[in-house]
Amino acid sequence: MCFYIVFNLGCVEPFEGAVDSFEDVLVVNAIITNQVKRQEINLTRSYPFEEEEVPLERNAIVRVSGSDGSSYLFEETEPGLYKSIQEFGAQMNVEYTLNIETENGRVYQSTAMQLPVSSTTIDEVSIERTFNNEGIEGIAINVDSFDPSGASQYYRHDYIETFKIIAPLWSPFDAVFVIEGINQYEIPVILREQEERTCYGTNKSGNINVLSTRGFVEDRLEDYNVRFINRDDYVLTHRYSILVQQYVLAPETFAYYDTLKGLTQSSTTVFSEDQPGFLAGNIFSLTDDEENVAGYFEVSALDEQRFFFNWEDYFPGEDLPPYIIPCSFFKPSSSGTIGERDLVNIIRQGTMRFYDFNTNPQPGEGEYIMVLPECGDCTVLGSNIIPDFWVE
Structure with missing residues (x-):
C-alpha cells in the first residue's frame, strides 16, 4: 500500500x-x-x-x-x-x-x-588515508570547527567534488557516418573536433549530513567526517578537488x-x-x-574551503583505482547490406567510438577497432571545459 x-x-x-x-x-x-x-x-x-x-x-x-x-x-x-x-x-x-x-x-x-x-568558520579541512568502520581503506575528508561563543550549535555539511577524467582508450581520430547505400557505405576517419581525452567530472553530496553540538562541552567539531572515498573509486585516479561547505542553521x-x-x-x-x-x-x-x-x-x-590532491600524494607507487567500467576492444563486422552492417550502425548511432584501424581483420571483423564511449570519449562522463578554480 x-x-x-x-x-x-x-x-x-x-x-x-x-x-x-x-x-x-x-x-x-x-x-x-x-x-x-x-x-x-x-x-x-x-x-x-x-x-x-x-x-x-x-x-x-x-x-x-x-x-x-x-x-x-x-x-x-x-x-x-x-x-x-x-x-x-x-x-x-x-x-x-x-x-x-x-x-x-x-x-x-x-x-x-x-x-x-x-558567520561560521571552518578551521581546517584535513585529508587522511584511513579505514572506515566497515574496514574499507580510502580517503577520509574531515572538518575542524569551533565557535567560542557557543551560538552555532546546529550544523549541516555539504560538498562538491571535482575530479579529472582521462579516457584510457582515447584516439585523436574519429569515425563519422556520411552515407550508406545498398552495396556501399562511407564512414571516413577524421581528426576529432573537440577535446575528448581529458575532462572534469562533478558530484554533489548525496546524503543529509547534519549535527548538533547541543549538550557538548564546547561548540566544537573535531575530525568530523564529511566524505569518505573508497580507494577503488575512480574519482581518485588522477587529480581530485573537494569544496567543503559548512552551514550554521536556525533550530x-x-x-x-x-x-x-x-x-x-x-x-x-x-x-x-x-x-x-x-x-x-x-x-x-x-x-x-x-x-x-x-x-x-x-x-x-556559510563558510567553505577547497582542497586539492593527487592519487600519488596518498598512494605513492600503488596501482590506480579501476576505471568506471571495464574497457575492451571491439571489431564489429562491416559486411552485409544497407541497415545490416554492425560497424555502420554503431557509428551512426554513436554507441561506440573509433580507436584504431584493424589492419589485419579476421573473418567476421570490420576494418575499425571500436571502444565503448566511456573508454574513448571523456565527455560522456564530464565536461571538457577546465573549471575556473582548477589548479594543477
Whole structure:
C-alpha cells in the first residue's frame, strides 16, 4: 500500500489518498546565505516514481524581501534555476521572506527566516588515508570547527567534488557516418573536433549530513567526517578537488533536515523516489491553503574551503583505482547490406567510438577497432571545459 505522510517539524499527520494517486506539487530548494553573491533558488515539480526526468518550473516570478525594506528579484538563468539579479548576503537581525508566483498565476510565500549567527568558520579541512568502520581503506575528508561563543550549535555539511577524467582508450581520430547505400557505405576517419581525452567530472553530496553540538562541552567539531572515498573509486585516479561547505542553521531548519534525514539516508531531495512520505516545509500557498508545497526556504551562515590532491600524494607507487567500467576492444563486422552492417550502425548511432584501424581483420571483423564511449570519449562522463578554480 502506498501513502503520503506530512511531517510538520514535530507533528506527524497521515495524508490519505488513492493508492495509485499522484499529487503534482511545487518543489522549492532555496538557500540564502551570508555570502555576498548571486543567491540561487531551484524550482521543480514532483513527479511519478516511474519517471526519471525531473520537471522544471519555468517562467516564475521569484523575489526575496527583507524586513529592513530590501527586495531582491531573481531571474531564470537556466530552466528551473533562478539567480538574484544583484549580489547580496543575508544580514543579522533581518527577516527574509521568499515569494513565488508561477506561470499559471499561483502564489506562494515562505515563513520569515533570519540568520542564526553572523558567520561560521571552518578551521581546517584535513585529508587522511584511513579505514572506515566497515574496514574499507580510502580517503577520509574531515572538518575542524569551533565557535567560542557557543551560538552555532546546529550544523549541516555539504560538498562538491571535482575530479579529472582521462579516457584510457582515447584516439585523436574519429569515425563519422556520411552515407550508406545498398552495396556501399562511407564512414571516413577524421581528426576529432573537440577535446575528448581529458575532462572534469562533478558530484554533489548525496546524503543529509547534519549535527548538533547541543549538550557538548564546547561548540566544537573535531575530525568530523564529511566524505569518505573508497580507494577503488575512480574519482581518485588522477587529480581530485573537494569544496567543503559548512552551514550554521536556525533550530527550525535543523529540525527540518533532521526529519528529512530520518525519512531517507540516500537523498537530499524533498520529493524523491525513495522517500516514503511527504515532508512539509516552511513554504505555503497563498492561492489555495489546501495545496501542499514541498521544500524549504533556508537562511544560513556559510563558510567553505577547497582542497586539492593527487592519487600519488596518498598512494605513492600503488596501482590506480579501476576505471568506471571495464574497457575492451571491439571489431564489429562491416559486411552485409544497407541497415545490416554492425560497424555502420554503431557509428551512426554513436554507441561506440573509433580507436584504431584493424589492419589485419579476421573473418567476421570490420576494418575499425571500436571502444565503448566511456573508454574513448571523456565527455560522456564530464565536461571538457577546465573549471575556473582548477589548479594543477
